[in-house]
Amino acid sequence: MAVTIKSPREIELMRESCRLLSGVFDHMAEHLHAGMSTYEIDRIGEKMIREAGCVPNFKNYNGFPASICVSVNDEVVHGIPNKHRIVQEGDVVSLDAGLIYKGYHSDMARTFGVGEVTPEAEKLMAVTKQAFFEGIKYARAGNHLHDISNAIDAYVTSFGFSAVRDLVGHGIGTRLHEDPQIPNFAQKRRGIVLKPGMTLAIEPMISAGGWEVTWLEDDWTVVTLDGSLAAHYENTILVTDGEPEILTLGKY
Numbered sequence: 001m002a003v004t005i006k007s008p009r010e011i012e013l014m015r016e017s018c019r020l021l022s023g024v025f026d027h028m029a030e031h032l033h034a035g036m037s038t039y040e041i042d043r044i045g046e047k048m049i050r051e052a053g054c055v056p057n058f059k060n061y062n063g064f065p066a067s068i069c070v071s072v073n074d075e076v077v078h079g080i081p082n083k084h085r086i087v088q089e090g091d092v093v094s095l096d097a098g099l100i101y102k103g104y105h106s107d108m109a110r111t112f113g114v115g116e117v118t119p120e121a122e123k124l125m126a127v128t129k130q131a132f133f134e135g136i137k138y139a140r141a142g143n144h145l146h147d148i149s150n151a152i153d154a155y156v157t158s159f160g161f162s163a164v165r166d167l168v169g170h171g172i173g174t175r176l177h178e179d180p181q182i183p184n185f186a187q188k189r190r191g192i193v194l195k196p197g198m199t200l201a202i203e204p205m206i207s208a209g210g211w212e213v214t215w216l217e218d219d220w221t222v223v224t225l226d227g228s229l230a231a232h233y234e235n236t237i238l239v240t241d242g243e244p245e246i247l248t249l250g251k252y
Contacts, residue, residue: 016104018248021106025252027048029251032114033087038072039085064078070095072085072092076207080220089116090113090114094232095109107172110233111232111233124161128231130155131184135202146189152204164207164222170182198239207226207230
């Protein structure tokens with residue numbers, strides 16, 4: 001496993017990549033509404049990424065056909081935007097995207113309720129977001145990687161929810177997916193020791209039911225096997241000697 005340690009110059013480029021991406025998410029969140037298609041959300045996000053002089057790193061990544069993953073209700077991740085998929089009042093919509101700025105990647109995800117959603121959906125979104133913050137309490141130099149995984153899992157299971165096991169977080173830098181893999185569920189081994197300069201994409205993907213998932217026929221969209229709601233919350237972070245720095249923390 002080759003985990004990259006970023007130089008001060010690289011960290012500055014990562015910061016700017018993540019700052020620009022945070023702005024894209026704030027913009028998409030403000031435009032998300034019932035009655036729009038998931039394709040429209042993708043168009044809004046990609047347009048802003050390109051206007052910033054950046055490249056959407058999801059587009060054509062291993063053949064993915066869009067810039068923004070738009071996953072609705074029981075879709076965990078990698079939902080493909082579609083002109084005919086209309087967002088409805090009460091839907092739970094997860095947006096996942098990244099961009100490349102001067103060769104450096106950023107990656108983040110947020111889940112939003114459209115209009116009035118069920119109390120269960122509100123709780124799931126809140127727990128998924130807080131699970132990220134529970135995890136990064138351990139994202140400090142000298143701690144072990146799986147301290148993060150164990151903290152996320154312990155938090156979500158205390159609410160009766162499940163961390164998806166087939167998908168994980170990851171390192172990030174000049175490539176979208178770098179070492180190490182970062183599970184969101186409890187691990188028996190401690191994992192690598194964290195060091196200052198590591199940049200990680202930590203992303204709880206949480207189901208209101210069981211952790212099992214399946215892939216739809218498009219080979220991209222991941223859905224909960226039991227049809228339960230799912231939520232996703234992700235930030236790119238920097239490991240430092242002290243508190244981790246969240247590089248993609250926008251308004252939401």
